[in-house]
Amino acid sequence: MKFTKMQGCGNDYVYINCFDETVSAPAELARKISDRHFGIGSDGLVLITPSQNADCCMRMFNPDGSESEMCGNAIRCVAKYVYDRNIIHKKQIAIETLAGIKFITVNTDENDTARTLTVDMGAPITEATEIPVIANASPVKDLSLSAHGRDFTFTCVSMGNPHAVTFINDDVSLFDVERFGSVFEKDNHFPHKANIEFVNVLSPTHLKMRVWERGTGETLACGTGTCATVAAACLNGISPHEAVKVDLLGGQLIIEWNMEDGHIYMTGPAEFTFDGEYYYG
Incomplete structure (x- = not known):
């Protein structure tokens, strides 16, 4: 089975072109292929499939085999893949996901190669029951949770998948994301678990974030988490409704x-790493 390794801001996935290939057990394959010692090694598996409702469809599976609704870094890579390899060669691409159809603008260089991509991520969801999060009011801007003797205040947002964002004074570069993220991911307030973002405010238009992704652990980047982080910053009056660097x-x-x-619009890079063949059976 042919595959392609790609990354967006270090968020790396194995991509399979299901216009040509067939994957019968994607959850099992994701567990095997994502293993960084016994597999190819990745943050998960992405299937690029035909769609009756859009130009193509993206299905994303975490290393534990669970299927996620959406991934902002992965969808940029899917758009680059289908554009650069002439499967769907147009500057406006519609991609179906479990979080709905997303629209991507391809920004090319002088060689007509996709360099950065802008994704219309849709409107952030702030209604507690739709995120979902168990809370008394919406939007959820003051969810208090504790772990290892420390209290945190979370703002909860869905970008098609649930996120809980906390703004911290600790230097996030040194923060123990695994220790706290692994606890909050599975907190009872999150019926479908949650992705957890820890954020430093450098300025109103410049944030620094690390993320603990449900079903995966800490990753180098999370597109939907970055969008949720800026949404949370706007909801709390930290950031304006203009371009914010994260x-x-x-x-x-x-x-x-x-x-x-x-x-919410997200702009960022997507890169090919390598192509290969995986002996799948």
Whole structure:
């Protein structure tokens, strides 16, 4: 089975072109292929499949085999894949996900190669029951949770998948994300678990974030988490509704919550790493 390894801000996945290949047991394959010692090694598996509702469909599986609704870094890579390999060669691409159809603008260089991609991530969801999170009011901006003797205040947002964002004074570069993220991910307030973002405010238009992703652990970047982080910053009056830079372990994304249409737009890179064959059977 042919595959392609790609990354967006260090968020690396194995991509399979299901226009040509067939994957019968994606959850099992994701567990095997994601293993960084006995498999290819990745943050998960992404299937690029035909769609009756959009230009193509993206299905994403975590290393534990669970299927996620959406991944902002992965969808940029899918758009680059289908554009650069002439499967869908147009500057506006519609990709179906479990979180709905997302629209991507391809930004090319002088050689007509996709360099950065802007994703219309849609409107952030702030209603507690739709995120979902167990809370008394919406939007959820003051969810108090504790772990290892420390108290944190979370703002909860869904970008098609649940996120809980906390702004901390500790230097996030040194913060023990695994110790706290692994606890909060499975907190009873989150019926479907949650992705956990720990954030430093460098300025109103410049944030620094690390993320603990449900079903995966800490990753170098999370596109939906970056969008949720900026949404949380806007909801709390920290950031304006304009372009905000977010520094991640794997690079930088530019996020804007546009108040004209209420949508969040994410711009960032996507890169090919290598192609290969996996003996799948």
